[in-house]
Amino acid sequence: MATMHDVARLAQVSVSTVSYVLTGTRPISQATRNKVLAAMAQLDYQPNAMARGLASRRSRILGLLMPMDERGLGATETAFVTGAAAAASVAGYHLVLSPVGGGNLDDLRRLASQRMLDGVVLMEVQLADERVTVLQEAGVPLVLIGRTGDTSTLSYVDIDFDQTVRDAVAHLVGLGHRRIVYVNHSAATLASGYGPALRTRDAFTASMTGHGLEPVMIAAEDSAAGGRAALAAAFAQAPELTAVLAMNETAIFGILGELTGRGLSVPDDVSVVSMVTSPQVAELATPALTAMTSPGSALGRIAIEALTRHLDGPADLRHQQLLPCALEIRGSTAAPRSRQPMGADQ
Amino acid sequence: MATMHDVARLAQVSVSTVSYVLTGTRPISQATRNKVLAAMAQLDYQPNAMARGLASRRSRILGLLMPMDERGLGATETAFVTGAAAAASVAGYHLVLSPVGGGNLDDLRRLASQRMLDGVVLMEVQLADERVTVLQEAGVPLVLIGRTGDTSTLSYVDIDFDQTVRDAVAHLVGLGHRRIVYVNHSAATLASGYGPALRTRDAFTASMTGHGLEPVMIAAEDSAAGGRAALAAAFAQAPELTAVLAMNETAIFGILGELTGRGLSVPDDVSVVSMVTSPQVAELATPALTAMTSPGSALGRIAIEALTRHLDGPADLRHQQLLPCALEIRGSTAAPRSRQPMGADQ
DNA sequence: GAACTTCGTCGAAGCGTTTCGACGAAGCGG
DNA sequence: CCGCTTCGTCGAAACGCTTCGACGAAGTTC
Incomplete structure (x- = not known):
């Protein structure tokens, strides 16, 4: 495993310069940038996620918390996930799914306080959801898919x-x-x-x-x-x-x-x-x-976008949005047989 | 966020002593252990996952790679996941699901080379699965649920x-x-x-x-x-x-x-x-x-157990196991109606 | 052309752990 | 009671990265 040190030595620049090339936090001349990129390619360099996370205090990992009960994930939930994963990838984050069920709140607390997750999307939210409290106490930014009873203070996306x-x-x-x-x-x-x-x-x-x-x-x-x-x-x-x-x-x-x-x-x-x-x-x-x-993948995408905007942007704005399901007519509905439309009072 | 430093100061011991209490890699007297534990409780200390991962070169995170196609996860796949998550938790690992589909092999390569995953369980394995190659090149230990064409060298659990x-x-x-x-x-x-x-x-x-x-x-x-x-x-x-x-x-x-x-x-x-x-x-x-x-949760559990054994144990043994599905008779089978069992040649 | 910025780069100080070598204090056989 | 291990603890050096302050060189402003 090549480290930034190796890259810096090969490119004949300092370690910090390599870092700036990678993160883009300071201007770098085109010439040096090329030298560094060439060295990285030659060494097949991959930054170490742990070191990066420790130094920058952000893991670039987003969690999607989905309680998994016995009956499996419907295609609806799957669409959430794929929509969310795609959006996360675009924003430069990894998305990991954590099957933390309702029972193991301690597990969630541990996960949250270990600073391994920059932010979290909660699925299957209850009206009174303890997970919200746990995450808020741990100071982890979160977005809900669904709503708690009191919607005033949180970001959420939900079906209308x-x-x-x-x-x-x-x-x-x-x-x-x-x-x-x-x-x-x-x-x-x-x-x-x-x-x-x-x-x-x-x-x-x-x-x-x-x-x-x-x-x-x-x-x-x-x-x-x-x-x-x-x-x-x-x-x-x-x-x-x-x-x-x-x-x-x-x-x-x-x-x-x-x-x-x-x-x-x-x-x-x-x-x-x-x-x-x-x-x-x-x-x-x-x-x-x-x-x-259900607007599955849109829900996932919007939730992640709201979350990353909150993490990267300066403003700490709330995002609240409802999306309706679309009627798709197939074979299971028709006019009632015996009684014809009795145009009552309309 | 309290750090080990804070704990050490409060307990009036050195940082390394706190670490030994946590990891158990060296003997600690009961008295000091208690002092340290008390301090940790008082400060609500949680170790920082990134720092720990950097120093120990192991993240204690296991990945479950599940391609998510449109049709969702059946209850069978869900059982894999819950079985695996439970087993991981017992072994002291976190399990994260990564919805890396077939297309984004680069995504997988990045994930693997960033040393964020100690090991990986692969679901929905193809007979010729490129993901196996990618992970092996990255040096990430892996266990399959399913089998590749050449089963000689890898660990796997599969349905018989x-x-x-x-x-x-x-x-x-x-x-x-x-x-x-x-x-x-x-x-x-x-x-x-x-x-x-x-x-x-x-x-x-x-x-x-x-x-x-x-x-x-x-x-x-x-x-x-x-x-x-x-x-x-x-x-x-x-x-x-x-x-x-x-x-x-x-x-x-x-x-x-x-x-x-x-x-x-x-x-x-x-x-x-x-x-x-x-x-x-x-x-x-x-x-x-x-x-x-299908023996869903057993498959998940066994896969994780094999993986953690490989990671924690010294031996680097292969684990290969097949589990049959159990016949459960419900209402959809009966003797054929018109033709009675014509005891042909048996 | 003096006084300022801006640009591009460097060195060094962290980030919060683990882990290694060291070392005094006990415990023990002879 | 003298050398030996074993036990329990400490200090310091990593781990691989980000980020801050500094500093020449070059460009601007009057």
Whole structure:
């Protein structure tokens, strides 16, 4: 391993000159710069990340903290990651993913206080998220993907759930549906303060009420069985339902299975819209799902850009931004069969 | 941020003594140790990772290199990751995931030569994988999850595809199936030298031939549409098929949809077995899929253990190990309907 | 052309650890 | 009780880089 010393000797300049060539913090004449670059190439020199980090007190490493639960990363989360990695690379940072789950807060504290991360992007943020506190105490700059309850002081990027739900409901209502059931995440998830579940619940209520319709929400476990149970519950609460809006990407497969099992056809008997879903998953189902497509890679990119701007720039500005999901119509929605659009009060 | 200096001063010992307390490389009396620990607690001291890395020439960071393509991480890959992270934590290492895709080999080279990673676990290894060369040139110890073509010199953990396919085929043959079609990954994937696809192909041929049956393999694109096309191709090549064995986790949903679309019931008309699948995904389908469950977290754990043993231990031993997937019978397999088990030649 | 800047380079002082050699104090066999 | 190890501690030298102050040389300003 060649060091800066070796490069300096070969190029017949001082060590500091080599450093300035590398970092560009002071002007260097073209002639010397070339000499140095040639020496670096000849020695196949690579700066030592540790030494650089120690001396400059910045690691040029950004962390993406993603709790990994059993059910894996959806294509949505993957898109976050790839978007973020690309943006980090552009800004001259490395991005590392840390699978620190909810449990090991100590692990996170250690990571944060060891000054190994210049900044952090938090995924899957809870309304009351202890990780935020830990990182703030450790003085690590952070950007959220998602939002805590109190959004006033932090930088975040999040999905505009309000707008997304409104668009989804509007699509169904526009087709003539009146009895629409919303299948959310589980009651436990709601109780734990999971933002997306809460926000979509409220948005759904508001949106349906705005159309003069009655909002019916079912909480479903994140599993196919949970989806089946949810559909049964839905029919119990709203026997005449003609459309299902589902936030729960896992349960939706159970919903589809149960619908088929009951001899009901999608979309002719019941329309189905999947929320915050990637095209890949939407295409898995038969028929392919009409879905609200999440702006995955854009979220990741914007989060990293906000973070690097904060780190490199002088200003310590907050960045807060919401992005809606885009409606992509596939085969799972249509006008309700029996009842034609009964142009009620619009 | 408190430094070792501060701790040393407060505890009234020398800096080196504090270091020895921390690293345990030299004996320290209980009395001094306690003084030092008290001082560290009082100052909320955390060692600086960069300084430590520079001085000791080891970062205590392990990399898990996972190419992230669009379709996301399955539960299987996620299990790798969680298993690996847990094992790393036990061994006193941090695990970071690096989403270095196939394209950015330079990125990998930089990461490797910057001495930021003590060792690396490679996921999704190709038969001829350039990343291996890059890392070996950079002198970074590595362990593969998967195998390259020439397995003689490297450490690896992999699924025992041979055994797994044999078990899956045996299950179907035991139920009375004779016409079994194997749905593999795409032709392009096969051509690119993706080990699992190639190995299962060969194992399937061997296994079927061993039972005196004719092996029929179809290559399917990784999508629901690919699965549908594959099923059509399968019926064209083997009209009397009664069972499908599928390696392609994505295509299998298309296969199921197409089967239902043709008015065929699973498992009564056609049995379906999914290879290298997590329970979570198997349960998504209706009916739930009989599947070969991958030993995900064990693979991750074993890989990290092999790596840390190599790093910490003196011996530089190779670790090579194969783990089979376990057959989990769910609702998608049964004896073939029309043809009763025709006890041919066994 | 004297008094200032700006440019390009150098030497040296850190950054916060680990680790090596040294050394007094015990413990021990003969 | 004399040399020997072993134990517990210290001081100082790395580790490979960044960054600060300094300083000639050259360019500007009046």
